[in-house]
């Protein structure tokens with residue numbers, strides 16, 4: 231037997247099952263990473279149908295072929311269902327087609343069905359080859375050259391219904407589409423005092439329905455994992471009427487495709503509509519979102535996620551031994567990790583079984599992540615009024631600081647509703663810490679925050695003021711005057727600094743000796759104790775959609791765009807948007823810029839234009855270098871590009887701080903606020919006075935003592951000492967077309 235090679239000969243990549251936005255980004259990442267390692271890649275067009283059929287459906291892919299697919303929805307290499315692949319004969323034919331191309335490693339991007347099929351194929355591989363040899367279809371030598379099939383799976387599915395990954399490729403984009411539709415419906419529904427019933431996708435999984443309800447002002451939601459209680463019809467009508475009576479001008483009921491009652495009988499959008507129409511005595515309309523949810527350009531997150539997953543898939547195929555078990559490459563928290571593929575498929579099927587046997591509590595638990603918590607938070611926020619409270623009426627306040635971050639309004643809305651529901655008085659501080667010192671503090675009511683979840687900007691205002699000693703004294707006075715028992719600081723760099731100042735001075739002023747909690751809200755993602763901050767996802771989507779347009783503007787010219795993005799001293803926005811837009815080069819404050827690197831980059835780019843490149847893209851973080859400004863770099867590239875290309879400067883500016891918050895930012899702002907309220911609640915009821923920073927750490931929401939703040943930030947730069955995304959720095963080098 232010949233020696234087993236340590237790297238795969240060639241890799242095949244296919245997209246299977248329902249199409250999902252971001253699949254192209256994954257294919258691109260597979261092609262570029264393989265090219266980086268000098269491995270050939272073949273695209274298997276039309277999924278397993280192409281694998282079984284072979285011929286022209288299996289084609290070599292070069293980096294140039296994936297140059298312009300990152301921003302495209304759907305899948306350019308096609309997807310199809312294949313009955314033949316379900317048979318051994320079909321899989322034998324597939325094995326033959328692969329070995330004849332020298333392919334003995336596969337990256338399969340699809341749902342649990344596709345991945346289960348791929349795993350079976352891998353297990354049968356040597357048997358299939360033996361049958362092919364015996365039938366005289368392939369030679370023994372060829373079979374010996376490929377003793378194992380290596381397999382890595384990525385989940386491409388809009389449903390987000392797979393174990394082994396917190397997010398599937400395509401789910402975030404689908405949420406974007408749903409939320410755009412729900413936001414639009416809210417405005418028309420409000421104009422006519424109407425009720426809408428909206429059906430969203432999700433036959434077995436309520437993720438899209440649940441999260442889109444949490445991210446909008448939906449009044450009711452029906453999902454498969456949580457069939458409503460027996461008297462649900464009456465309850466829903468009562469709730470909607472109660473909403474009307476407190477001034478809600480419209481109601482939206484979100485129904486997942488697979489919604490059913492406790493006896494397993496389907497609940498359709500039409501049933502809900504008819505019921506509401508009878509009860510409310512008004513026109514109730516249905517909107518079935520359908521395939522719109524699959525379509526459109528992939529979100530920034532899906533592009534980044536798919537890129538990262540595709541990269542790791544090839545890295546694993548490259549590094550693992552050929553007989554290593556198949557891996558599912560997924561996201562856990564903020565980290566891309568590999569887990570045994572078959573275990574993930576089995577766990578996913580287990581959830582389906584639980585649903586079938588009506589073990590709904592088990593199904594929700596098995597969904598993991600924040601599913602159960604999201605259900606609980608949504609239940610409270612959707613109410614028409616707070617529940618009668620037994621707890622002591624603590625007085626808690628919420629304040630913003632730093633630049634505006636999309637999601638701030640969602641946080642205040644959640645603080646008001648979740649606080650009131652616990653029986654607290656909730657105070658909104660206007661205009662940041664300056665407003666706190668000025669006593670610009672207002673008691674909030676349930677309906678004061680109606681509709682805020684979808685609004686960009688910051689209704690209660692924010693600024694970058696950090697109090698000095700005089701300011702601290704004034705703030706202490708106002709905290710005492712308003713009897714504030716606990717404070718939530720939902721903000722960015724200035725907010726954290728201000729919070730720490732209050733914390734530091736708590737020994738001087740009794741009024742400051744109260745529990746404080748910071749939550750990360752800044753587009754820059756530059757605050758400590760959290761790997762991710764709310765607002766940055768919206769900013770990334772804004773950058774990505776602007777860059778898509780900028781690229782399109784260069785149809786008839788050969789051009790390099792130098793795009794400047796925000797971030798102060800933190801390169802996060804530039805790094806992620808660079809990956810999500812397929813930038814040729816990214817300049818970051820963490821690296822700085824040297825004349826040497828500029829010279830190398832302009833030469834490398836010229837080389838690529840000589841080879842046929844038409845549009846170049848450089849993303850420069852605003853704080854990358856004081857001398858080598860965006861203007862300077864543009865002038866340099868323009869001159870050095872000579873006949874090959876011209877260069878144009880694009881400073882994206884404040885659009886990055888504005889816009890309607892993305893689904894992720896709305897949902898996270900809500901969930902994080904719920905945690906902050908929980909924290910204050912615990913502290914207040916136990917007499918605690920801790921100061922804390924809430925953040926994502928290794929995939930979980932954790933609190934860090936505010937006392938550690940100074941040790942977690944750089945001395946001379948506005949960024950944390952540790953930045954998780956920095957670990958993936960090398961991705962930018964591999965992902966250049």
Ligand code: ADP
Pocket residue numbers: 246247248278310311312313315316317340341342343344345346347348350387
């Ligand atoms: P998804 O991947 O989205 O779950 P499907 O379940 O329809 O979608 O599967 C897509 C394709 O994967 C099928 O058309 C079939 O070719 C293949 N497939 C699914 N399950 C199996 C299986 N158990 N054995 C072999 N092939 C399968």
